[in-house]
Structure formats: structure tokens, C-alpha cells
Amino acid sequence: MEFTAQQIAGLVNGKIEGDGNVKVSKLAKIEEATAGSLTFLSHPKYVPYFKTSGASIIIITDGITDEKSAATLIKVKDSREAFTILMEAYHKQQFAKTGIEEFANISPKAKVAKDVYIGSFTYIGENTLISDGTRIYPNVYIGENCQIGKNCMIFPGVKIYRDSVIGDNCTLHSGVVVGSDGFGFVPNDENNYRKMPQVGNVIIEKNVEIGSNTTIDRATMGSTVIHKGVKLDNLIQIGHNVEIGENTVIAAQSGVAGSTKIGSDCMIGGQVGIIGHINIGNRVKIAAQSGIGSDVADDSIVQGSPALDHFDYKKAYVIFRRLPELNKKIKELEAKIESLTISK
Amino acid sequence: MEFTAQQIAGLVNGKIEGDGNVKVSKLAKIEEATAGSLTFLSHPKYVPYFKTSGASIIIITDGITDEKSAATLIKVKDSREAFTILMEAYHKQQFAKTGIEEFANISPKAKVAKDVYIGSFTYIGENTLISDGTRIYPNVYIGENCQIGKNCMIFPGVKIYRDSVIGDNCTLHSGVVVGSDGFGFVPNDENNYRKMPQVGNVIIEKNVEIGSNTTIDRATMGSTVIHKGVKLDNLIQIGHNVEIGENTVIAAQSGVAGSTKIGSDCMIGGQVGIIGHINIGNRVKIAAQSGIGSDVADDSIVQGSPALDHFDYKKAYVIFRRLPELNKKIKELEAKIESLTISK
Amino acid sequence: MEFTAQQIAGLVNGKIEGDGNVKVSKLAKIEEATAGSLTFLSHPKYVPYFKTSGASIIIITDGITDEKSAATLIKVKDSREAFTILMEAYHKQQFAKTGIEEFANISPKAKVAKDVYIGSFTYIGENTLISDGTRIYPNVYIGENCQIGKNCMIFPGVKIYRDSVIGDNCTLHSGVVVGSDGFGFVPNDENNYRKMPQVGNVIIEKNVEIGSNTTIDRATMGSTVIHKGVKLDNLIQIGHNVEIGENTVIAAQSGVAGSTKIGSDCMIGGQVGIIGHINIGNRVKIAAQSGIGSDVADDSIVQGSPALDHFDYKKAYVIFRRLPELNKKIKELEAKIESLTISK
Numbered sequence A, B, C: 001m002e003f004t005a006q007q008i009a010g011l012v013n014g015k016i017e018g019d020g021n022v023k024v025s026k027l028a029k030i031e032e033a034t035a036g037s038l039t040f041l042s043h044p045k046y047v048p049y050f051k052t053s054g055a056s057i058i059i060i061t062d063g064i065t066d067e068k069s070a071a072t073l074i075k076v077k078d079s080r081e082a083f084t085i086l087m088e089a090y091h092k093q094q095f096a097k098t099g100i101e102e103f104a105n106i107s108p109k110a111k112v113a114k115d116v117y118i119g120s121f122t123y124i125g126e127n128t129l130i131s132d133g134t135r136i137y138p139n140v141y142i143g144e145n146c147q148i149g150k151n152c153m154i155f156p157g158v159k160i161y162r163d164s165v166i167g168d169n170c171t172l173h174s175g176v177v178v179g180s181d182g183f184g185f186v187p188n189d190e191n192n193y194r195k196m197p198q199v200g201n202v203i204i205e206k207n208v209e210i211g212s213n214t215t216i217d218r219a220t221m222g223s224t225v226i227h228k229g230v231k232l233d234n235l236i237q238i239g240h241n242v243e244i245g246e247n248t249v250i251a252a253q254s255g256v257a258g259s260t261k262i263g264s265d266c267m268i269g270g271q272v273g274i275i276g277h278i279n280i281g282n283r284v285k286i287a288a289q290s291g292i293g294s295d296v297a298d299d300s301i302v303q304g305s306p307a308l309d310h311f312d313y314k315k316a317y318v319i320f321r322r323l324p325e326l327n328k329k330i331k332e333l334e335a336k337i338e339s340l341t342i343s344k
Helices: A005-012 A044-052 A079-094 A310-321 A323-343 B005-012 B044-052 B079-094 B310-321 B323-343 C005-012 C044-052 C079-094 C310-321 C323-343
Strands: A015-017 A037-041 A057-061 A072-076 A177-180 A185-187 A193-195 A201-204 A215-217 A223-226 A301-304 A307-309 B015-017 B037-041 B057-061 B072-076 B177-180 B185-187 B193-195 B201-204 B215-217 B223-226 B301-304 B307-309 C015-017 C037-041 C057-061 C072-076 C177-180 C185-187 C193-195 C201-204 C215-217 C223-226 C301-304 C307-309
Touching: A005 A015, A005 A057, A005 A072, A005 A079, A037 A044, A037 A079, A057 A079, A072 A079, A177 A201, A201 A215, A215 A223, A301 A310, A307 A310, A310 A323, A310 B310, A310 B323, A310 C310, A323 B323, A323 C310, A323 C323, B005 B015, B005 B057, B005 B072, B005 B079, B037 B044, B037 B079, B057 B079, B072 B079, B177 B201, B201 B215, B215 B223, B301 B310, B307 B310, B310 B323, B310 C310, B310 C323, B323 C323, C005 C015, C005 C057, C005 C072, C005 C079, C037 C044, C037 C079, C057 C079, C072 C079, C177 C201, C201 C215, C215 C223, C301 C310, C307 C310, C310 C323
Parallel strands: A037 A057, A057 A072, A177 A215, A201 A223, B037 B057, B057 B072, B177 B215, B201 B223, C037 C057, C057 C072, C177 C215, C201 C223
Antiparallel strands: A015 A072, A185 A193, A301 A307, B015 B072, B185 B193, B301 B307, C015 C072, C185 C193, C301 C307
16 A cells, blocks of 8 residues: 555645655654655654655654755654554554455354454354454354454454453454363362363453463353453463453463452563462552562562562562672671680 | 253252242352352351342252242252252253364364264364264364374364374363474584474373463474373473373463473472473472472472472572561671671 | 385485385384384494384494394494484475365465465465465465465464565464564553554564464564574564574573564573563573573573573572571571670
8 A cells, every 4th residue: 555645644634845746655663764664753862863764754743853854754743643643544454354254154143243354264153243343354263152342353363262252442363262261170089180160251341452372261150351451462371260450461471370350550561470369459560570479459569479579579689699799708707706706 | 041940959959949940041159149040058158148149049058057048949968069060061061062064174084983073164184083072163173193082172273283192081272282393403514403303292191181272292202191180271381202190280381391201190380390301200299480490209399490399498588588688687797796806 | 104124224325234125104212112113223322222122123323233133224324314314204294285275265366386285274365475385284374465485384273464474494383473463552641551553564584493372473663573593482472573583592481572682593491581672692591481681791691580690690599598597697696796795
């Protein structure tokens, strides 16, 4: 897809300086842009790249520089905002498919609303609802009795087990599994394990994004709940009956064990492990690779495995590095005291 | 699906108190149950919920309370056991499909036994055997020369590479990969890596359950072996030529590197890393996020990275938190000794 | 497939001792080999297995032993090398399919070169190029505008998002996701997050191998780049705009956050976490489970979370184990000094 400077200026309500007929077909950073690229300049520290950039069109915040450029300029009030609007438009048109492709298996008892895309090799089970404007890519499995909201993006290879509920505007990336069995086994008399049937479900509220190959287990009974606005990165594990509060963000490869409740607006780093059956408050921050073994109060910032207050952890770790030195010092003190005692 | 109190009483051999025609269609915890739900009361601490529960039917352990309830009661000897039996029955009927759906590609040289379900977009390779009663969901790939036992559940999107052997009553959740290549590369003369072909296979014995997106690599030569009764949670990595003993349980996101042997009846926490080419004994317990770098004896309980005896780790970690305080104390001791030495 | 000793001797340029018509159909280690197996003897420590091995054919390094064996021997200059060549040949013939299977959906605007295999339920998007000799297994998704090089192996269930570029001789194992959105969200005025559209792509150069269920995010703008010869194990997370240098090897379950640059010839252990926006030099070694929070210089060897020089970490950890003992010693010193002060 190609756009002219004039078309872009119209979209972002900007003022053209230079040739309005110049065309671009890709987006780039100002320091990497080549001919045919659109870029932007919003921060003074990037002004040095402005004159040398190979971009064909640069959206600039009006007044940021008086330098001249070979590129066509589009002057706006906030060039970063304008550029983001263009990225969103560009992104949206890349995923605007509708219709049902060949080799899909949609149950006659499923209900598919309007403006929906369903790709090849996708399976939609009985009594499942796909709402308006949702795009389901190829090789997706959605089991029985599911509800998928409006304007969702379900990328290739997502698997959604029966009874799952997904709100509006959710994005599930490739390989995500929603609703697989929780890890529930009880030792029995024959010295092995009996599986506790997992008969609950998963509820994902609106505006949730879930990264590739992340897994969310169904509840044993009741529901595993991901509240609205939550963002989960790739390869995360969410156990059965977990509840994650609104707008909490979790980075890649973290895991939350069964029945733990996490509050809203938390920021959880990568490779964090959270034990089962505990409560994490609201606005909690957890450093990457931490291990959380007990309740965490609202507004805490924690680090370590097991996790401490992050300042305490950092202070302790500074001394940890110096342990060999401390050990030597203690030995010296022992020797001195010994000599003092003897000399007395 | 709806059941009456009378039907349920018949299944669990219970005695009805109240309206035997009341119907339920879902299972719930006593504190969350609403009209139309079946629940149970087995522990005295839940008696307070008994009177206020919205459940339509409550299975109770005979003699646990004399309180009255608006719900229909079904009295049994052990209400938890009775409820588990019902959950199992409920779970089983949800997954009782048989037959072969459209758009499956089953090799004419594969052998499919009776009472089998094979979903759409599932591929079964040459010389592969699917045994009686096994259910294979849509979008599954099973390569050449595999043997899949009886009454297995293979959920959507599982990938099983050629030559794999899977025993009876196994459950593989969505996204599981069995038999991908082990990570075997040797440096060569051109300063890069030559791949060692991985020509062994994976053997999974009976009654094994494997969680979503877990990966199990094939052996370089010989077999990677998961013995009977093993339970693996989600997102676990099992390297080539690993052997895991009977009834060992591993929590989510743990990894076992190549050629390591783990004994039977072990309990391994989440996010544990185990190095290659070592032996873990029987009945070993490993705390979450531990790192195991050398052999572990039978019946050990270990923690930390690298892992220590768990008591030693806990005791050391208690002091770790106090390191800044200890450091201060050592400085004070130095000063005191200095003054003693001078004053002498 | 069966081979005679004569056929094998021909392939590896060896000299037969014994029955040249003996047949083998599998490869095995010398200590595990049974009738019908081919094995090799290259290291003196395995000579004890030589006489008792059940193998039908043994490739031996000429001169390694004078013992007799019931097996047919094939004498060569370097038996390990000869055996590796046979393993490679055996491996190759197992994956030699060509042609397009039923139920594939290949866009009429895609370009598929010669000697290609495309399995059932595989989707190839518009303007995508599949080059000569590449094998794409069932249930694979390749989006629009992708370029896949020559002689690649794309195993079942791989998902490659639009605009991805993959070089020659790459192997992608089952469940790999290439090009999913980076984790880019910025807080907005309504106290939640706005998604930054991810409009860049992923470039994977030649000779790269990627393990099962590993995920590689597309760049926000520009490219996430995996340079030639890189080997990634299973369940690894590579964030947006990351760059990994030539011949770097990363073990399972490690994660690299956005915009970090890793040099060439690095060896990174399992479950390592690397923070975003940093530089890791060339030939760096990182121990398993380490956490990297800042730049690492060329040729460093680091360990710990946060990581230190690996010798420093080991020395500190030795003292960490003894912390309770040190704590006791400090208390004793305090008491002694106290008594010295009093007695003075």
C-alpha cells in the first residue's frame, strides 16, 4: 500500500512543506529510514538525524527545528501522537479480512455474527457464539459453549477449550491455550494420583491481550478470571482459579499457581513465580525472576526468591557480592581477639 | 445437561431429603452456588455456608449438621467422594465424542481401532496405530510409526513426531510437542555448529498427563522415557534421553536438560531447572525456582540455585536478609578491637 | 528401511570383517544395541561393551581393539565421523517428502518453488515465497509477504506471521511462533494501556535452528534479527527488536526482553533472563538461571541474579551456605570483645 504526503497530511491534520505527491509504503525510525519510508521527529535528541535521514516524508512537531531537509515535511502539533495514529491505521488495514475461508468446520449449532473472518482449518464447536467484527485466523480451535466478544483478534493456532468466555476487543496471539485442565491431582490408596476433574471455565474480560504460547487453565469449579485491560506477554502460565485484576501487566515466562488472586494495576516482571493460594494487592511491582511465596500488600515493590522489599533485597545483594571479603575480615578479627586475649 | 435429585441420589447411593424432582445443570462450591447448582458439604468449617447457600441440591456427609436448608439434600457416607464421582461422570460425558470428522487426513497405512474420535484437520501418518477408545481432537498431528494406546485424550493442536509411543489412559493437553529434536550440536572446523541427527524416540507409559505447551524431545539414540503415572504441568521442557520415574509430579515451567534421570515419586516445584547428565533419586522434593547442578540422593528435600538442603537454604536466606546489619556489626567490631589494641 | 553391511561399508568407505549380507534397520548405542542394530566403537572406554554388544553391525575405528565380536565389523579411520554421516543420511531419508497434500490452502498469489513438500491443513498467504527443497509439515500457518529460504524444515504447527523473512537451511520445530506482536503498551489518560502497533518484522538468517514452542516477536519498527547459525532451544522468548549474533546458542526457557543486542558465539544457559535495551558482547557465557540487568563485556562468564563474574558468584555462594555459621561467629566475637572491654 502506498500513500502520498497529501493523503497522510489529511489523516493527521498536518501542514505540508515540500512535494505533496511523494509516496511512502513503509514506516521506519528516523535513524534507519530509507527512500519510500515515512518517519517522525518528536524529540530534540533526534534532530541530528533529521538532515541525514533517507526518509521520503517526515512528520515533525511544529517548531522542533529550523533545519532544512530533502524530505517532504508534515508539520503537526504532536508528531509522536500523529505517527501512532498512522501506525494504528496501517496495522488495522493489515488485519481487515472478512468472510469464511474454505476448509473451516463451523458447527451448524454455532452462531457467527456479521463482519467476521474465519480462516481455513479453524473449528468452531456447538453452541459457541462469535460476535461482530471478530477475526479468527487459520488453525484455531474453539470448543463447545464458548462466547467470543466483538472485534477480537484470534491469531493462528490458538486453542480455546469448551465453556470459555472472552470479552470484546481481546487479542490472543498464536499458540495461546485457554481452558486446559488445571493441575489437580490427589494421592490415592494405590500410591499414585487421582485426577480431580476440572469442570469450571475461564473468563477473560474485554481489552485483554495475551502473548504467544501463554497458557490459562480452567477452574476446578467456578472460573479462572482475567479482568479487563490485563496484558499478558508470551509463555506465561496462569493456574486454575487464579484471578488477575484490571490493567495488571505481566512480562514473559512468569507463572501464577492455582487459586492466587492478583490485584489491579500491578506490574510483574519476566520469569516471576507466584505460589498458589495467596493474595497480591493492587499496584504491586515485582522484579523479574522473583519468587513470591506469601501475600503481598498494596503498593509493595518486591524482589528476590523468596522476595523481599526491593530496597532490602538490593542492599543485601550488595553485601552478598562481598561475602568472601567479609569472611576474611571475620577471620582477621578472630585472630586479633585471640592475640588480645593471650597478650592480656 | 440436567439431572434430578433422584437421578443423582441413584448414582451416589444417597438418601434424599426434600424435593426429589429438583433439577441441576452445573457444579459449584457451596459458598458460590446459585439456583440450578449442585454442591457438597464435607467439612465442618463450611457448615456456616450450608443455610445460606443458593444451591438447589447439596450432597452432605450424613451427620455433619442438623441445620435445615432450603435445598434438597442427598445424604451419603462421604460427600466429597460422592461429589468427585459425579464430577468425573460429568467430565467424562463432556468428552464422549466418537467418529471421524470431515477434513481429517488419516494415512491408509495407519490403523485406527474402534470407538475412536478423530477431529477435523487432524493428520495421522503411515504405520501409526490409534487404539480403542482414544479421542483425538482437531488440529492434531501424529507422524509416522507412532503407537497411541487405549482411552487417551489428545487435545487440539498436539504435535507428536514420528516413532513416538504413548501408553493407555494418557492425556495430552493443547500445544504439547512430543518427539521434537533434542538440542544436540557440536562445534566444527568452520567455527560454527554441526547438528547431531536425533534418531531416537519418545516413550510415554500409561496414565501420564501432560499440560499445555509442554515439550518433550526425542532421544539422540535410544529413548526419552516418561514412566507410568507421571504428571507434568504446563510449559515444561524435557530434554533428549531424559528418564522420569513412576508417579513423579513436576509443576509448570520447569526444565530438565538432556540425559538426566529422575527417580519415582518425586515432587518438583515450578520453574525448577535441572542440569543434564545427573541422577535425581526417588521421593526427592525440589522447591520452586531451584537450580539442580549435581546428583540428588533419595528422599532429599532441596532448595536454592544452586540447591542446598531446604533447611540449610532457609537458614542461610534468613541471614542473607540481615546482611547489611551483619556488615555494620563487623565494622563496629573492627572499631572496638582497634580501640582495644590502641588503649592497651 | 533395511541396509546390509555391504551397503553401509560403501557409504562410509569401510572394510568389512564378517558377513557382508547382515542387515540392520536401526541405530543404537553400543551398550544398548540389540539384534538388527548398527552401532559404533570410537573410544577405548567402550571396548568392554564390544564383545557383549548385541549389535548386528559395529563400525569401529581401525586399530582400537584386537578383540573378536559376533557382529559384522566395518573398519574405518574415524568411526564416530562415519556413524554421524550415517545418522545424517538416515535422518534425511525420514524427512524426504515432496508434493502438496490434500486440504492445503495456498494462496494463488504465493510462489512455491520446486521439490517442496506442503502438508495438509497448511496455509500459505499472499505474496509469500517458498523456496526450493523446503519441507512444510501439516498444520503450519505462514502469513502474507513472507520469504522462506531453500531447504528449510518447518515442522507441524509452526506459525509465521506476515512479513517474516527466513533464510536457507533453517529448521523450525513444532509450535514455534515467529512474528507475533511485541509487548508494547503505553499508559494513557484513562488509567489503562494503549497498544503500540507492532509494524516491523522478523528476519532469521540461514542455518538457524529453533526449538519447539519458542516465540520470536516482530519489531515495533524495523526488524528483530536472528543472525546466521544461531541455535535456540525450546520454550525461549525473544522480544521485539532483539538482535542475536552469529552462532550464538541459547538453552531452553531463556528469555530476552525487547531491544537487547546479543553478540556472536555466545553460550547462554537455560532459564536465563535478559532485561531489555542492553548489550551483551561476543563470546559471552551465561550460567543457567542467571538474570542479566546490564551490559556484559566481550568474553565475560557470568552467573547469578543479578549476574556477577562466575568466579565471584561461586565464591560468594560458598559463603552464603555458611551464613548461619558466620552469624554465630560474629555473636561470639561480640561476646569476647565485650568481656575484654569489661575485664580491662
